[in-house]
Amino acid sequence: MADASAWVVLAGALGGVALTGALGLVTAAQTHRWNERTRVQTGREQEVRDLRDQRRQASHSYLVATNEFYLAVDQVYLKSGRGEHPDPDEHRRAEMKELQNAYVELTITVGAEVRKRARAYNKALFALAEAAQQADQQAWSELEPEQRRARYRLREAMRAELGIPD
Numbered sequence: 001m002a003d004a005s006a007w008v009v010l011a012g013a014l015g016g017v018a019l020t021g022a023l024g025l026v027t028a029a030q031t032h033r034w035n036e037r038t039r040v041q042t043g044r045e046q047e048v049r050d051l052r053d054q055r056r057q058a059s060h061s062y063l064v065a066t067n068e069f070y071l072a073v074d075q076v077y078l079k080s081g082r083g084e085h086p087d088p089d090e091h092r093r094a095e096m097k098e099l100q101n102a103y104v105e106l107t108i109t110v111g112a113e114v115r116k117r118a119r120a121y122n123k124a125l126f127a128l129a130e131a132a133q134q135a136d137q138q139a140w141s142e143l144e145p146e147q148r149r150a151r152y153r154l155r156e157a158m159r160a161e162l163g164i165p166d
Contacts (some may be wrong), residue, residue: 050104052162058102058109059158062118065102066151069095069125077132077140088133099125111161117154 072092079086089096103122107115123146131139159166 029134040116055110055158056162057112058106059162062099062102062106062153063158065095065099066121066125069099070128070147071095073125073129073132076129080132080135081137088129092129114157114161115153117150117157119157121147121150121154 069092072095073088076086076088076091079091099122103118106118110118124143128140128143128147131143
């Protein structure tokens, strides 16, 4: 009888060890899966943040470049209106180069809606630049508000793409 009890105790102990070992392996496997899922999810979230940051930087650079270009165009308009004949290419060369570089960066970084709005804004700026060169006060007074509206629509599209609520 004592022999049978010893065998039962031994079987119970070995069964407990086996069960504990199996549970340990299952727990380790699940923990590994959960860690892997967390790592992948964290990686995806970081990619989304990086893309949003790239888009924000490209949008910012473009808006700064358009400000500088607009200020240069405004100076050409003021000088042309006073009867001066500034060379518009020389007067705004650096601003034009910066605008072109920022536009290229923007178009390869942002989505379709922002690209569409940026193109419309560029057209409005260049139409305004032409009116400035000609010192055409009527064209300037029509085109300048349109340029502001195009900029507003572009900023709204940028904010929407970046997920920035008003």
